[in-house]
Amino acid sequence: MVAVGRGDKAAFSVLFDRHQAGVVRFCGRFVGNAARAEELAQDVFVKLYKSASRYSVDAKFKTFLYRVATNHCLNELRRFDEKRQQEAKEMTTEQNESALEVEVSPESPELSLAGKELEAAVASAMQQLSARERAAFTMCRFEGMAYRDIAQALESTESAVKSLIHRATVTVMKHVEAWQQGMLPSRSLA
Amino acid sequence: MSDKNWQNELTAYVDGELNEHDRREVEAALQRDPKLKALEAKLRQTVALMKTLPAPAPSASMKASVLGLLEEAPPKTSWFTMPKLVPMMALAAAAVLAVVLRGRAVEVPPAFVEEDQVLLAQNMELVEDLDLVGLTSPEDLEVIEQLKELEANP
Numbered sequence: 001m002v003a004v005g006r007g008d009k010a011a012f013s014v015l016f017d018r019h020q021a022g023v024v025r026f027c028g029r030f031v032g033n034a035a036r037a038e039e040l041a042q043d044v045f046v047k048l049y050k051s052a053s054r055y056s057v058d059a060k061f062k063t064f065l066y067r068v069a070t071n072h073c074l075n076e077l078r079r080f081d082e083k084r085q086q087e088a089k090e091m092t093t094e095q096n097e098s099a100l101e102v103e104v105s106p107e108s109p110e111l112s113l114a115g116k117e118l119e120a121a122v123a124s125a126m127q128q129l130s131a132r133e134r135a136a137f138t139m140c141r142f143e144g145m146a147y148r149d150i151a152q153a154l155e156s157t158e159s160a161v162k163s164l165i166h167r168a169t170v171t172v173m174k175h176v177e178a179w180q181q182g183m184l185p186s187r188s189l190a
Numbered sequence: 191m192s193d194k195n196w197q198n199e200l201t202a203y204v205d206g207e208l209n210e211h212d213r214r215e216v217e218a219a220l221q222r223d224p225k226l227k228a229l230e231a232k233l234r235q236t237v238a239l240m241k242t243l244p245a246p247a248p249s250a251s252m253k254a255s256v257l258g259l260l261e262e263a264p265p266k267t268s269w270f271t272m273p274k275l276v277p278m279m280a281l282a283a284a285a286v287l288a289v290v291l292r293g294r295a296v297e298v299p300p301a302f303v304e305e306d307q308v309l310l311a312q313n314m315e316l317v318e319d320l321d322l323v324g325l326t327s328p329e330d331l332e333v334i335e336q337l338k339e340l341e342a343n344p
Contacts, residue, residue, distance in 0.1 A: 009257070009260065012260070013253075013257075016253060016256065017253075020248050020252065020253070021245075021247065021248055024245075024246055024247065024248045024252075025245040025246060028245065028246035029245075034246040037246040038246070038248055038249060038252055041248065041252070042252065042255055042256050042259065045256045046256065046259045046260065049260050115242070115243075115244065118239065118242075118243065119243055119244070122239075122240070122243060140205065141237065141240040141241075142240065142243075142245065146207070147202070147205070147207045162198075162199075162201070162202045162207065163198070165201055165202070165205070166198055166199075166200070166201035166202065169201045169233060169236060169237065170201070170233075172236055172240075173232055173233060173235075173236040176236055176239060177232070
């Protein structure tokens, strides 16, 4: 990262290759939109490159990276909320629900119907989480990060992160249970 | 500790994030409370299911796109890597700022210039941050807010 700060594109390329998939995954889960994931991840890497000279050699790179990604995704969600509020004034209820459908990755055509419904159930649950719960849950469940690293990325304590992840996991668990019992409408984030 | 409190520890237990003492306490509670044991099983199932979900995969063209964007946005040199140039920049910027702010090209009293220099020096870090992020979009303001914390709490 220090080399990246000096404009070393080869060093940036190594970091990019190592973390590209994780950042795309994180962004997709965080905003609940697979189609936007790659675009957001691109923004994150460009920001990372531009702010590389600010990176402290004492910092753990992954927490730095996911802090930048979290901030960027939070801004994306805010923009989406504002846009949705604006569009809600113009759209019919039916159109609105259509816009909120879960987007399943086109790279996963083999995904079974049950898998798609599970995906929708999880996405539905994540829409009910606070931004910090969603960030902590995503880093823990999909990126495999330790609570300590998540706490650093969120500028929080391990104790607080433990609560965030517990609440989020219980929320998702309840949605998955409801889906398994056929009580949750599939493919809806509402 | 009550079983209700152990419920709050269960997810951390499933994730292997408890210390040895708490882990043993939770395991003892699980032995004597079937409901707690059932909740633990559900949490484990939920955690396992998350690992089966498909994830958006990056396209083959993503790297080329990002590298293309970098050509348009080279990294800015930070305040810390230009210690000798910054005071000169501050002085030059202060002089320009003094002239612009007062709308006069001549006869700016030295005292005013000194005040402006002090003002600019006091805010030089912010000026550097603005320069760093380039202010190409509104969210850059949030990055600026976070920069000091990123440095302080890596």
